[in-house]
Amino acid sequence: MDDAKTRSRRQILEVAAELLEREGAQALSTRTVAAAAGIRAASLYQLFGDKDGLLSALAIHAFDLYLAEKHTLAPSGDPVDDMRRGWDMHVDFGLKHPAFYLLMYGTDRPGRRPPAARAARELLMTFLDRAAADGRLRVPPALAAHLTLAAVTGVTLSLIGAPESDRDPEVSTRMREALIDTLTTDAGPAPDAALATRALALDATLSDADPATVPLRPVETALLRDWLRQLAH
Known part of the structure; x- marks a missing residue:
């Protein structure tokens, strides 16, 4: 062009x-x-x-604005606190830009998401992978991402649909904390840490590692990661 x-x-x-x-x-x-x-x-x-093409372009534009805000969220050193801040930023964006948000997440076209939606999910995965590497996740990062997106979009759409005077911020806070309590542990792997937590942490570390630094062949690394995911269940 x-x-x-x-x-x-x-x-x-x-x-x-x-x-x-x-x-x-x-x-x-x-x-x-x-x-x-x-x-x-x-x-x-x-x-x-046509109008559908214009709306698709607007959805991409909306995700670009969303990602620009998300990229300002620098890691704090506490991956669980980062999850909280990411949740709050997501909800805040939706309430500030309800029409954009409905276009992004309230689609009436099942199975269709703009490519930028994938980038938003990948950004969420970086935070969750970091939490897993620190031994803070109880479940695999991919499942944690799915649960987080389902919960935060549900809360945001619910708040958008309510009259502004009836929006209770406690709804978002309580749902956020309930989810975090379900997904995370209080501390990183200790000598008596659960096997599943250690397996998740090692799997996340392997995911971020430079393949050249891993003393295994690719097929062996893939097999090890498969075993680790089984141990995490």
């Missing part, structure tokens, strides 16, 4: 994003966006195809 088309696409997305946040997805039409951007509807169709 040439520079002129890229600038035009960016301008349309900015106009559409402003309309979306102000009036919601139901009020968003290709004709409305084209008029607000000062272009012909045909030009918008050339860049996005």
